[in-house]
Amino acid sequence: MQNITEIEDLIKLISKLPGLGPKSAKRIVLKLINNRDELIKPMINTLAQVYKNISRCNLCGSLKSNTDGCTNCENIKEKFNKICVVEDLADQWSIENSNIYKGYFHILGGTITSMSHRKEDLLVNSLVERVNKDGIEEVILATSATVEGQTTAYYIQDSLKNTNVKITKLAQGLPVGGEIESLDDGTLFSAFKNRSNLKSNSD
Ligand SMILES: [Zn+2]
Incomplete structure (x- = not known):
């Protein structure tokens, strides 16, 4: 497992996530590879959607959908002070x-x-x-x-x-x-x- 470049790269990426060290990253990568169709495939699509459609609102700093606008500062029904x-x-x-x-x-x-x-x-x-x-x-x-x-x-x-x-x-x-x-x-x-x-x- 150690010498396959693609796997090494994935372990490196995943170990950058909060709370995950190289050891847990390896376990996650194994889990992913063993569940290609249930995990990797939908994850690729979901990540691509998130990358494309979700961004930071440059007014309030929250996350917003690029199609629906920001529900944190723009589309709020109630008014606050x-x-x-x-x-x-x-x-x-x-x-x-x-x-x-x-x-x-x-x-x-x-x-x-x-x-x-x-x-x-x-x-x-x-x-x-x-x-x-x-x-x-x-x-x-x-x-x-x-x-x-x-x-x-x-x-x-x-x-x-x-x-x-x-x-x-x-x-x-x-x-x-x-x-x-x-x-x-x-x-x-x-x-x-x-x-x-x-x-x-x-x-
Ligand atoms: Zn906002």
């Missing part, structure tokens, strides 16, 4: 599942210090635009309790200084190094409930 800023879509899913918050989301797609991201990729300009255009009254910064997350929160706060919006940040009760995605509902609830005020509307 809050935007919650998160690092990743997985953070949004955690917050949504916990039913703590009702409002819009803005997905940065990383932190300001993560090497793979340039500042403009965080879509901070479009966040400012959304705040001004959609009559937003509060921006909730829900970045991780890591140095990178907090630096990013500060950068966003600074970018919003000329708007008339209230800015809050999730409570310090977040465990240090805590990523939103991995928090239990109780911790998330108290972090939202006790969020601290960084800037009032009247500033």
Whole structure:
């Protein structure tokens, strides 16, 4: 198995996925090869469809279907006056599942210090635009309790200084190094409930 180029290449690719090392990548590749028709064939088609039809919304940073538009910021029936800023879509899913918050989301797609991201990729300009255009009254910064997350929160706060919006940040009760995605509902609830005020509307 080791010396077949195609297999080696696939193992290398799969081991780049989160949570997978070379050992689990090998197991996955074996499983795929042993189930060519049930797994590889539909996967090729599905991946091609996702590659073609799914892209990042350049207004809110979520994923959208190129045919249906963005269900995160454009095709929303309800109107909200809050935007919650998160690092990743997985953070949004955690917050949504916990039913703590009702409002819009803005997905940065990383932190300001993560090497793979340039500042403009965080879509901070479009966040400012959304705040001004959609009559937003509060921006909730829900970045991780890591140095990178907090630096990013500060950068966003600074970018919003000329708007008339209230800015809050999730409570310090977040465990240090805590990523939103991995928090239990109780911790998330108290972090939202006790969020601290960084800037009032009247500033
Ligand atoms: Zn969007």
